Amino acid sequence: MTADTEVAVIGAGPAGMWAAITAARSGCHVTLIDAYARPGGQYYKQMPRQFKASAPNALHHDFGRAEAVMAQLQESNRVTILSGTSVWSAHAASDKITLYLNNQEGSSELYARTLVLTPGAYDRALPFPGWDLPGVMTAGAMQTLVKSQRVLPGRRIVLSGSGPFLMPVAAALAEAGADVLAVYEATHPRRQAQYGPQLWGHWDKLLEAQAYLRILARHRVPVKFGRAVVRAEGDGQVRRVAVARLNADWSPRADSEEYLDVDALGIGYGFVPSTELSYLLGCEHRYDSLQGAFFARHSTQMASSRKGIFVAGEITGIGGSSVARLQGTIAGYTAARWLTRLTDEQTRAASAPYMKQLRHQQAFASLLHSLYRVRPGWQEWLTSDTVICRCEEVSYGKVEEAVTQFGASDVKTVKSLTRCGMGLCQGRVCGPNVTAITAALSNRSPEQVGALSTRPIVKPITLGALIEAAPQTPSDHPIR
Amino acid sequence: MTDLRVTAGNDAAHVDRGAPFEFLFDGTPVKSYDGETIGAALVAAGVLTFRTTRQNGKPRGIFCGIGICYDCLLIVDGNPNIRACVTPAKAGMNVRVQHGSAEEAYDGGY
Numbered sequence: 001m002t003a004d005t006e007v008a009v010i011g012a013g014p015a016g017m018w019a020a021i022t023a024a025r026s027g028c029h030v031t032l033i034d035a036y037a038r039p040g041g042q043y044y045k046q047m048p049r050q051f052k053a054s055a056p057n058a059l060h061h062d063f064g065r066a067e068a069v070m071a072q073l074q075e076s077n078r079v080t081i082l083s084g085t086s087v088w089s090a091h092a093a094s095d096k097i098t099l100y101l102n103n104q105e106g107s108s109e110l111y112a113r114t115l116v117l118t119p120g121a122y123d124r125a126l127p128f129p130g131w132d133l134p135g136v137m138t139a140g141a142m143q144t145l146v147k148s149q150r151v152l153p154g155r156r157i158v159l160s161g162s163g164p165f166l167m168p169v170a171a172a173l174a175e176a177g178a179d180v181l182a183v184y185e186a187t188h189p190r191r192q193a194q195y196g197p198q199l200w201g202h203w204d205k206l207l208e209a210q211a212y213l214r215i216l217a218r219h220r221v222p223v224k225f226g227r228a229v230v231r232a233e234g235d236g237q238v239r240r241v242a243v244a245r246l247n248a249d250w251s252p253r254a255d256s257e258e259y260l261d262v263d264a265l266g267i268g269y270g271f272v273p274s275t276e277l278s279y280l281l282g283c284e285h286r287y288d289s290l291q292g293a294f295f296a297r298h299s300t301q302m303a304s305s306r307k308g309i310f311v312a313g314e315i316t317g318i319g320g321s322s323v324a325r326l327q328g329t330i331a332g333y334t335a336a337r338w339l340t341r342l343t344d345e346q347t348r349a350a351s352a353p354y355m356k357q358l359r360h361q362q363a364f365a366s367l368l369h370s371l372y373r374v375r376p377g378w379q380e381w382l383t384s385d386t387v388i389c390r391c392e393e394v395s396y397g398k399v400e401e402a403v404t405q406f407g408a409s410d411v412k413t414v415k416s417l418t419r420c421g422m423g424l425c426q427g428r429v430c431g432p433n434v435t436a437i438t439a440a441l442s443n444r445s446p447e448q449v450g451a452l453s454t455r456p457i458v459k460p461i462t463l464g465a466l467i468e469a470a471p472q473t474p475s476d477h478p479i480r
Numbered sequence: 481m482t483d484l485r486v487t488a489g490n491d492a493a494h495v496d497r498g499a500p501f502e503f504l505f506d507g508t509p510v511k512s513y514d515g516e517t518i519g520a521a522l523v524a525a526g527v528l529t530f531r532t533t534r535q536n537g538k539p540r541g542i543f544c545g546i547g548i549c550y551d552c553l554l555i556v557d558g559n560p561n562i563r564a565c566v567t568p569a570k571a572g573m574n575v576r577v578q579h580g581s582a583e584e585a586y587d588g589g590y
Contacts, residue, residue, distance in 0.1 A: 051496070054494040055492060125543075151520045
């Protein structure tokens with residue numbers, strides 16, 4: 001089956017929803033493709049329709065505007081929403097972009113004249129001994145379980161990581177009845193105080209933070225700074241965590257460990273953008289040292305380095321839902337401009353107010369990047385047998401051997417020698433950590449050691465689906 | 481029996497899950513509701529190990545929770561490598577722990 005659309009938008013989070021509705025309102029036919037059952041992305045993740053919740057919005061911050069856009073997307077006769085559909089490969093030619101889709105009905109191709117990439121991000125997990133035990137999961141996994149599935153990940157829970165995301169997760173768990181023993185924020189309190197004055201003017205964000213802290217106070221959940229879970233223990237599942245006081249660089253202080261009995265541990269050290277499709281399509285990327293990841297380069301109008309491909313949201317820099325919504329809106333106008341539905345002047349005029357708000361929101365995001373950046377001392381939490389690549393079960397000792405014994409000085413060589421990043425997740429989980437470890441061990445910069453490369457098939461699919469999707473003649477073969 | 485679903489007293493969203501159904505997990509009935517993922521139903525029942533790893537036979541369960549990490553793989557009705565965290569539970573499905581590469585699933589054993 002093949003279909004055609006003017007604008008394909010990949011990812012129905014805030015960036016994708018606003019890109020889609022903006023392009024549709026500007027006169028374009030839009031196909032919004034999303035891997036999950038309902039639109040919203042991770043930020044506005046909805047409960048299953050079948051749950052018949054009479055007050056679903058009680059679990060969300062700022063859900064009203066998302067609800068309005070979701071309704072408009074559903075009603076628009078210019079928008080087709082493909083939920084539960086993943087894009088497993090893509091190919092850009094001069095006149096069209098081919099997307100290879102897979103869902104429950106099987107495989108299909110979609111030809112689009114222009115593409116807006118809004119794939120979002122997922123939790124960054126730093127490894128430590130025992131992080132592969134069942135019961136240890138990302139803060140995002142806990143949030144999905146408790147807010148979308150309404151299931152507690154455990155009864156006695158600790159959260160450890162850095163950044164503001166830990167607070168809403170802890171608050172949601174406590175409100176839902178879990179015993180949240182503590183939230184450990186690795187960043188030192190002194191740094192938080194230093195950044196205080198710069199928060200002036202970001203009242204909406206401060207009020208949101210205050211609301212979460214009030215919930216945590218009501219449930220007597222302590223928030224402790226300058227500490228982290230540096231080891232998880234248990235036979236077959238997590239039973240106990242070791243919490244260490246950290247130095248400013250996050251290396252653990254000697255003899256500072258204390259233990260807590262838990263049945264679940266949530267970890268989250270910021271977010272990693274989903275860049276597999278932007279890499280595959282040949283978009284240029286930049287390394288951001290504060291965020292510790294590679295992001296798609298873009299113009300102020302959200303155009304990537306590839307003609308006809310636009311980017312918005314976390315793929316451009318971790319900015320949260322407000323940045324995503326504003327960038328998505330701008331990308332929607334720019335995509336409409338590309339299809340000549342708007343003139344340059346119309347596009348500029350329509351985008352201007354969003355660009356102004358975007359600058360304000362990005363100032364706040366930059367503040368968070370700087371304050372909560374992952375500090376290099378986490379590598380001292382590792383032992384020789386700590387798993388780095390969860391899929392292929394590659395230990396820190398193996399990575400260390402590849403760099404210090406065999407002379408690997410870039411991530412691709414480490415991958416060849418150790419199989420790091422060759423498993424089913426294709427390096428999504430270990431990628432940023434392998435870059436950081438390789439850089440540290442080889443005394444090179446993360447830009448120099450690079451990132452794990454993207455393969456033509458960016459999501460695991462079955463051979464059956466691949467055969468079904470195979471083109472009729474070899475010359476049509478999309479994989480080069 | 482363990483049930484980690486958010487109880488009515490703690491549920492600000494007032495969820496009405498409707499009537500429960502069962503599926504089999506390694507031969508044991510597990511309660512679930514329409515709309516739940518297999519992963520959520522198992523976590524609710526206190527089950528944390530969904531597979532064992534190929535090299536070292538280590539237990540693994542839900543990790544990223546959003547379909548990215550491929551750690552929560554199970555065998556569902558004979559099909560291996562099914563992500564528990566994003567796959568809806570259905571009444572009567574036969575769910576099994578995936579050991580290693582799930583070779584038994586390819587032998588027509590189900």
